Amino acid sequence: MPLTLESSYPLIAICSLGVLLLLLEIVLKKPDPVSYSVTIAGLLAVGVCIFPGLLRGDGATPTGGAGLLFCEVFIAAALLTVVFSGEYLRRHDSERAAGQGAYNLLVVFAVAGMMLMALAGDLISLFLGLELMSICLYVLVGFLRKHVTGNEASLKYFLLGAFITGFILYGIALLYGSAGTLSIDAIVALVIAGDQTPVFWAGLALVLAGFAFKVGAFPFHMWIPDVYQGAPTPVTAFMATGAKAAAFSVLILMFSRRGGAEGLVFRDLISFLAAGSMIVGNLLAIVQQNVKRMLAYSSIAHAGYMLVGIASGNLNGSDGVTFYLVSYLFMNVGAFGVVSLVEEREEKNLTYEDYSGFSAKNPLLAGLLALFLFSLAGLPPFGGFFGKYFVFVAAIEADLTWLAILGVLSSLAGVYYYIRLVMVMYFRDGEAGRAEAVPRLVLAALGLAALINVQLGILPSSVISLIHRFH
Amino acid sequence: MHLPVPIEYYLALSAIMFITGVTGVLARRNAIVIFMSIELMLNSANLALVAFSTRMGNDAGQILVFFVMAVAAAEAAIGLAIVIALFRNRETVFVNDMNILKW
Amino acid sequence: MLEYYIPLGIMILFGIAFGIVMSKASEWFGPKNPTDVKQSTYESGMEPVKSARERVSVKYYMVAMLFIIFDIEVVFLYPWAVNFRKLGMFGFVEMFVFIAMLMVGYLYVWKKGALKWE
Numbered sequence: 001m002p003l004t005l006e007s008s009y010p011l012i013a014i015c016s017l018g019v020l021l022l023l024l025e026i027v028l029k030k031p032d033p034v035s036y037s038v039t040i041a042g043l044l045a046v047g048v049c050i051f052p053g054l055l056r057g058d059g060a061t062p063t064g065g066a067g068l069l070f071c072e073v074f075i076a077a078a079l080l081t082v083v084f085s086g087e088y089l090r091r092h093d094s095e096r097a098a099g100q101g102a103y104n105l106l107v108v109f110a111v112a113g114m115m116l117m118a119l120a121g122d123l124i125s126l127f128l129g130l131e132l133m134s135i136c137l138y139v140l141v142g143f144l145r146k147h148v149t150g151n152e153a154s155l156k157y158f159l160l161g162a163f164i165t166g167f168i169l170y171g172i173a174l175l176y177g178s179a180g181t182l183s184i185d186a187i188v189a190l191v192i193a194g195d196q197t198p199v200f201w202a203g204l205a206l207v208l209a210g211f212a213f214k215v216g217a218f219p220f221h222m223w224i225p226d227v228y229q230g231a232p233t234p235v236t237a238f239m240a241t242g243a244k245a246a247a248f249s250v251l252i253l254m255f256s257r258r259g260g261a262e263g264l265v266f267r268d269l270i271s272f273l274a275a276g277s278m279i280v281g282n283l284l285a286i287v288q289q290n291v292k293r294m295l296a297y298s299s300i301a302h303a304g305y306m307l308v309g310i311a312s313g314n315l316n317g318s319d320g321v322t323f324y325l326v327s328y329l330f331m332n333v334g335a336f337g338v339v340s341l342v343e344e345r346e347e348k349n350l351t352y353e354d355y356s357g358f359s360a361k362n363p364l365l366a367g368l369l370a371l372f373l374f375s376l377a378g379l380p381p382f383g384g385f386f387g388k389y390f391v392f393v394a395a396i397e398a399d400l401t402w403l404a405i406l407g408v409l410s411s412l413a414g415v416y417y418y419i420r421l422v423m424v425m426y427f428r429d430g431e432a433g434r435a436e437a438v439p440r441l442v443l444a445a446l447g448l449a450a451l452i453n454v455q456l457g458i459l460p461s462s463v464i465s466l467i468h469r470f471h
Numbered sequence: 472m473h474l475p476v477p478i479e480y481y482l483a484l485s486a487i488m489f490i491t492g493v494t495g496v497l498a499r500r501n502a503i504v505i506f507m508s509i510e511l512m513l514n515s516a517n518l519a520l521v522a523f524s525t526r527m528g529n530d531a532g533q534i535l536v537f538f539v540m541a542v543a544a545a546e547a548a549i550g551l552a553i554v555i556a557l558f559r560n561r562e563t564v565f566v567n568d569m570n571i572l573k574w
Numbered sequence: 575m576l577e578y579y580i581p582l583g584i585m586i587l588f589g590i591a592f593g594i595v596m597s598k599a600s601e602w603f604g605p606k607n608p609t610d611v612k613q614s615t616y617e618s619g620m621e622p623v624k625s626a627r628e629r630v631s632v633k634y635y636m637v638a639m640l641f642i643i644f645d646i647e648v649v650f651l652y653p654w655a656v657n658f659r660k661l662g663m664f665g666f667v668e669m670f671v672f673i674a675m676l677m678v679g680y681l682y683v684w685k686k687g688a689l690k691w692e
Contacts, residue, residue, distance in 0.1 A: 019678055026681045124535045131542040138549050142556060151557040158553050159505055159566070162546055163496050166512030169539060170489055173516045173532075177482075177523035182531045476578075537649050544646035548639040555632055 007058065010050045010071050011115055017042040018108045025101045035101040039082050039108065047075045057469035061185075061253055066322050066470040070118035070249045073329055077242035078111045080333045083445045085234040087438075088340050092144055092232065103143060107238065110136035114246035123172045123182040126250065130168070130214075133246060134161050137239060141231040153230025160223045164213040171206025174199050184253060194260015201262050208255060208269065214247035215303045218276030225284075228296035233343055236292065237336035240299045241329045248325055251310050256318040263313075270311040271403050277304030278410040286417050289351050291339055294417055295332070298376065301414055302328055308407055309391035312398035319467050320390030326463055327383030327456045331375035334449040338369040341438055352421060356430030365438065368446050370422045375453045377418040378411050383456030390460075481522035488515035502557075502564045506550045513543050636688055647676055 017039075024038060025031045054068040061067070082104055089100055109132060116129025138161065142154025172182075178200040179187050190196055191204065213220035228236045258266050281301030288294040306328075309321035342349050342358070342365075359366035375382035388411060395404040456463060488511055495508025517536045524532030554564055561568065615622045654661065654669050661668075683689060 019675060022678050022682050026678070026685045122531070124531070124538060127535065128538055128542070131546070135542075135545055135549055138553065142553055145556045146560065148560050151553070151560055154553050155502060155557050155566075158550055159496075159502065159509070162506065162509045162550070163512075165546075166489075166492065166509055166516065169513060169516040170519070172535070173485075173519040173523065176520060176532050176535075180527055180529065182535065537653070540649055541646050544642045548643050551635055551639050555635060 008119070010046070010053070010068065011112060011119065013046045013049055014075075014108065014112045014115060017046060018105060018112060021101065021105050021108060025105070032100040035099075035104050036082070036086055039104040040079065043075050043079045043082070043108070043111075047072055047079075054466065055469065057471075060470040061188075066252075066467055067119045067249075069322065069326075069466060069470065070245060071115045073245045073326060074111045074114040074118070074242050077238055077245070077329055077333060078107050080337065080445055080449065081234045081238040081242075082107055083441055084237065084337050084340050085232070087442055088232060088234050088343075091344075092147075103140070106136045106140050106143075110140070110238070111242070114242055114249075117246045118249040120184060120250075120253070122184055123175070123187070126184065127169065127172060129246075130250075131165065133243060134165070134214075137161075137235075137243060140235045140238070141227055143232055143235065147230075149230040150232065153227045156223055156230075157227040160213070164210050164220075167206050168210030171203040171210065174203030174206065176203075178203065188254060188257065191254070191263070192257050192259045194258075194263055196260075196262070201265075204254075204266070205269070208251075208266070211247050211251050212273050212307075215244050215251070215306070216277075216300050217273045217303045217307055218280045218300065219273075221277065221280065221300045221303075224300055225293050225296040228299070229290065229293045233292065233336055233340035236296075237333045237340070240295070240336065241325075241332050244299070244303065245325045245329065248306055248310075248321055251307075252318045252321060256310055256313055256321075258313055267311055267313055267398075267400075270307055271400060274304045274307035274311050275403060275406055277301060277307060278407055279304075282410045282413045282417075286413065288417070289353075291352060291355070291421065292336075292343075292350050294421075295335060295339070298414065298417070299332070301410065302332075302376075305388055305391055305407055305411070308395050308400070308403055311403060312391070312394040312400060314394055314398055315471070316397060317391065317394035319464070320387070320394050322467050323390055323456075323460065323463055324387035327375070327387045327453065330449040330452045330456070331372045331382070331384055334372040334446055334453070335369060335376060337442070337446050337449070338365055338372070341365065341442070352424050353430070355421060355424050356428035358425040360429075364443075365446075366425045368450050370425065371450050371453060373418040373422055375457070377415045379415070381454065381457040383453045383460070385457055386460040478522050478526045482519060485515045485519040485522070488512075488518065500565050500567050502550075502554050502566055505566065506547070506554075510543060510547070513539060633691060640683060640688060644676070644680070647672075 020042065021035055021039060024035055028034060050068055050071055054072060057066075058068045085103055085107075086100065089103065113129045113132030113134075113136065116125055116132065118129075120126040120129060138154060138158045141157050142150050144150045175187055176182055178197050179190055181187065190200065209220065213223075216224040228240065231239065255266065255270065258264075277300050281297050281299070281304055285294050285297035285301065288297060302324075306321045306324050309317040309324065311317070312320075339350070342354070358369075371382065375384040378384045378388045388407070392404040392407050395401070395407070492508045492510075492512035492515060495511065496505050499505055499508065517539055520532040520536050520539075524530060524536075558564055650672065651669070654665060658665065
């Protein structure tokens with residue numbers, strides 16, 4: 001659906017928040033504390049302001065895209081990230097190389113880019129949103145600019161991301177040349193009709209490769225572990241949830257319905273991406289010693305599970321992916337949130353060993369982390385279970401039973417490394433990391449994320465009914 | 472609109488530029504040169520967009536080119552900033568030396 | 575269609591040939607009488623202070639980066655100016671908002687001290 005001035009109010013709201021933050025930075029002498037509260041309040045306000053539109057199902061697309069629901073996901077991811085970053089930046093950025101204000105600005109503009117992607121009506125907005133998000137993330141990854149690992153992660157992410165942008169843009173050019181339009185609706189209609197020129201399919205394949213890179217799917221996953229490990233932990237959480245959801249919103253928009261003989265080729269391509277990501281992500285996560293890196297590999301595996309839903313190419317598939325993204329947001333941000341509290345300067349306190357005895361020292365945080373890990377492992381009664389259930393059911397419906405079986409088997413492998421961390425926390429003695437003085441706001445955010453996880457596991461219909469409003 | 476040069480010529484040039492860019496990214500080891508190759512890829516796509524747009528008499532492609540130019544400028548600024556930050560800490564711009572993060 | 579390019583080709587060939595002929599001609603026919611002053615680097619009459627093969631201060635990159643960003647925005651002003659009458663008040667307000675946002679960005683850069691040389 002093309003964006004009009006009236007229907008782009010979520011974008012106008014978030015951009016106004018960004019400009020307001022910029023003005024605060026200009027006017028105030030010490031903007032950091034003000035910026036922190038204004039960002040949190042502003043993001044909440046934007047979330048509330050688009051909620052009526054969410055209930056109306058605004059931003060729906062013929063392929064099962066759930067525009068405003070995705071916008072809420074991005075805002076929630078940004079909110080949690082900003083809440084965690086306050087304490088994190090205080091501890092890790094003592095030289096005050098850059099302020100909290102700049103961090104908030106980048107997060108807010110990244111959200112604007114994500115929303116532009118989810119609501120895009122043509123490939124121009126799509127490209128612009130993608131780049132707005134990516135450019136903000138390149139900076140956020142290297143935000144602690146005295147940290148050598150952060151620098152390196154930032155450069156790697158930047159070079160690979162810009163490289164892939166070239167492919168996406170060339171794909172867009174080929175699509176434009178063969179379809180004669182940049183409107184996403186028109187192009188999707190051609191994809192569903194099938195029987196297009198080879199140039200058209202080549203362009204579509206380039207775009208698919210680009211977004212497979214952005215979600216971190218095999219064989220485009222090489223950047224994920226390095227960048228996720230090197231980035232500040234709240235930024236990692238933001239990338240793993242918000243940026244991934246934004247890229248998936250585009251995959252749902254453009255690839256969740258296909259037609260013709262080439263449509264089957266694309267189904268097999270996406271199934272290959274999904275299968276590879278599930279296997280590679282889970283197997284490599286098992287051998288990791290660093291918890292942040294383990295979560296990075298596991299996020300490759302989760303991208304694989306979600307791609308199963310895209311490969312199915314039916315309504316249940318795209319709904320399943322949307323549900324998965326919502327539940328993944330709360331479990332993954334929660335897990336990274338606890339990790340960011342335990343982590344110490346210069347990459348200390350990040351290995352499995354450092355978590356031994358954590359439950360004795362800090363039972364509340366250990367309990368929350370265990371809950372998030374169970375949910376990530378896909379155990380009932382948590383949200384992660386239903387996310388996997390919906391996408392696998394959709395795959396069976398679409399005659400992709402082998403993919404569903406592979407998914408179940410590889411998620412069993414996944415249970416091992418999540419439970420291993422829980423075992424270390426509860427059944428091994430040791431001097432666990434600090435995380436003594438946890439700010440109340442952070443604790444409240446973690447508790448809320450945990451509650452939503454349980455709620456999604458017990459009453460998945462609450463979110464499913466929201467998703468159905470977009471049909 | 473009448474093109475004195477057939478569109479295939481533009482597309483061939485654009486493809487050559489794109490492949491040159493990709494080769495540059497894969498073969499060179501200096502971060503700045505890699506980034507210049509990426510810019511070449513973006514410009515090859517721009518050329519294809521403008522050629523298609525003129526051929527079809529549809530302005531959308533040229534509008535996209537404007538935005539790509541603005542985005543490329545922003546990317547260039549960010550890229551330079553990242554390279555400078557890295558150089559201050561590590562005294563190198565060669566991607567072979569980026570080897571702290573690995574398993 | 576290549577016949578469109580015959581004049582251009584002649585022009586290019588003529589340009590290259592002219593440059594080579596003129597510089598070679600002055601080399602062959604001109605008197606050679608080098609002195610220290612003539613051999614020195616030509617800097618519009620100024621005395622060259624030091625070697626040009628030197629690193630440039632990183633501050634220069636800062637200015638260059640900001641220049642690229644603000645410079646490229648003019649690209650959006652041009653189509654707006656061409657279609658100014660057709661877009662009318664709506665276009666005027668939109669462009670005003672655009673420039674105002676640029677201005678906010680500029681003030682931010684200023685406040686952060688990115689424009690200070692020292």
